[in-house]
Amino acid sequence: MEFYELLEQWFARNGRDLPWRNTRDPYRVWVSEIILQQTRVEQGRDYYIRFLKAFPTVGQLAAASQDSVMRQWEGLGYYSRARNLHAAARQVVEAGKFPADYAGLRSLKGVGDYTAAAIASFCYDEPRAVVDGNVYRVLSRCFGITTPIDTTQGRREFAEMADMLLDRQRPALYNQAIMDFGALHCTPKSPLCSTCPMEAMCKAREWGRVGELPVKSKRTAVAIRHLVYFILEEEHGCFLIRRREAGDIWKGLYEPLLLEMQHEADSDEAMAALGNWLSENAGAWGEEVDLHLKESVQGLRHQLTHRLLLADAYRVRARGCDAERCKAPEGYRWVSRDELVELAAPRLVNRIYEHFGMAE
Numbered sequence: 001m002e003f004y005e006l007l008e009q010w011f012a013r014n015g016r017d018l019p020w021r022n023t024r025d026p027y028r029v030w031v032s033e034i035i036l037q038q039t040r041v042e043q044g045r046d047y048y049i050r051f052l053k054a055f056p057t058v059g060q061l062a063a064a065s066q067d068s069v070m071r072q073w074e075g076l077g078y079y080s081r082a083r084n085l086h087a088a089a090r091q092v093v094e095a096g097k098f099p100a101d102y103a104g105l106r107s108l109k110g111v112g113d114y115t116a117a118a119i120a121s122f123c124y125d126e127p128r129a130v131v132d133g134n135v136y137r138v139l140s141r142c143f144g145i146t147t148p149i150d151t152t153q154g155r156r157e158f159a160e161m162a163d164m165l166l167d168r169q170r171p172a173l174y175n176q177a178i179m180d181f182g183a184l185h186c187t188p189k190s191p192l193c194s195t196c197p198m199e200a201m202c203k204a205r206e207w208g209r210v211g212e213l214p215v216k217s218k219r220t221a222v223a224i225r226h227l228v229y230f231i232l233e234e235e236h237g238c239f240l241i242r243r244r245e246a247g248d249i250w251k252g253l254y255e256p257l258l259l260e261m262q263h264e265a266d267s268d269e270a271m272a273a274l275g276n277w278l279s280e281n282a283g284a285w286g287e288e289v290d291l292h293l294k295e296s297v298q299g300l301r302h303q304l305t306h307r308l309l310l311a312d313a314y315r316v317r318a319r320g321c322d323a324e325r326c327k328a329p330e331g332y333r334w335v336s337r338d339e340l341v342e343l344a345a346p347r348l349v350n351r352i353y354e355h356f357g358m359a360e
C-alpha cells in the first residue's frame with residue numbers, strides 16, 4: 001500500500017472532527033489556520049468560535065476597529081497574527097473577492113506557504129502539500145531524512161518530498177490526514193510506534209532513532225527581560241496606561257506604566273526609578289507627586305518563544321495628582337478602572353490585574 005493510502009486509512013478511523021473541517025468557506029478556514037499557528041487545537045477551538053461570532057464575514061472583520069480585533073485575540077499571544085488578519089481582510093475587501101488560488105492567497109498579509117497551501121487545498125482542491133511541524137516530524141521519521149529542518153536545504157528537501165507524496169486526487173483529505181497523524185500518533189515525545197500503520201516502512205523505527213528526528217541545527221538563545229509595571233492611580237481612581245507601538249512585542253495592546261530594568265530590582269529601587277521617570281516625563285506634577293506604595297507582586301514569569309519575561313508589579317497611589325490637572329506623559333493617558341480592564345492587554349498584564357483584584 002502507498003504512503004498516502006495508509007495515512008488516509010488511519011485518518012478515516014482516527015481523524016478529528018474540528019469545527020473548521022465542516023466548511024470550505026475560505027474566510028473560516030483562513031481564520032482557523034491563523035489561530036492554529038502557535039496555538040493548541042483545544043485552546044484554538046474556543047477562540048475560533050468566538051472570533052467568528054464577533055466577525056462572521058471578512059467584510060465585518062475589515063470594518064472592525066483594531067482594538068476590537070485585538071480584544072478578541074487577547075490571551076492567544078503572537079499578536080501580529082491578529083494585526084495581519086485584520087490588514088489582510090481589508091486587502092480582500094479592497095480587491096472585491098477572496099483570492100481563489102495559492103498564488104493569490106500567498107499575496108495576503110500574514111499568509112505564508114503553509115497557510116496558502118492549507119486554504120488552497122481545503123477550499124479549492126488545489127494540489128498543494130502543507131508542510132508544518134507535524135509534517136516535518138512524520139516525513140523525517142518515516143523516510144529517515146536527517147537534514148536539519150531549520151536550514152534552506154532542509155526546507156527545500158522536505159517541501160519536495162511532501163509534494164511528491166501528496167495525493168493529488170484528494171489533497172484536502174491527505175493534508176488533514178498527515179497533520180492529524182503527526183499531532184495524534186507520531187507525536188514529538190511519545191509516538192505510538194507499536195500500533196503505527198507505517199511501522200514496517202519507518203526508517204527511524206528501524207534505526208532506533210525515533211527520538212532524534214527531526215533534526216534541528218541550532219537552539220535559539222532565550223533572552224531575559226526584566227519588566228517593572230506600575231499601576232499608578234490618581235486621586236479619583238484613574239490609571240495611567242499606554243498602547244504599545246511597533247518595534248517590540250505586543251504591538252497594539254494596552255499596558256500600565258512600564259519601566260524596563262537591566263537586572264532584578266527590589267521595591268526601593270523600583271519606586272526610586274518610578275519617581276525619576278515621573279519627574280523627567282510628567283512635567284511639574286511629576287516632580288511634586290507623593291507616591292504611596294499600596295501593594296506589589298514580584299517574580300511573575302512569562303515565557304515567549306525567544307524571551308523570558310520576569311515581571312514585578314507595584315500598585316501605587318499618586319497623592320495630590322488628578323487626571324484633569326495632571327497631564328498624562330507623552331504616549332500615556334488616564335483611564336477609569338472599567339476602561340483599564342476592558343482594553344485588550346497582554347496575558348501577563350491581565351495576570352497582574354487579577355492579582356490586584358482589579359479584573360472583576
Ligand code: SF4
Pocket residue numbers: 138141142185186187191192193194196197198199202203204205210
Ligand atoms: S513508527 Fe513511530 S516514528 Fe515511525 S511513523 Fe509510526 S509513530 Fe512515527
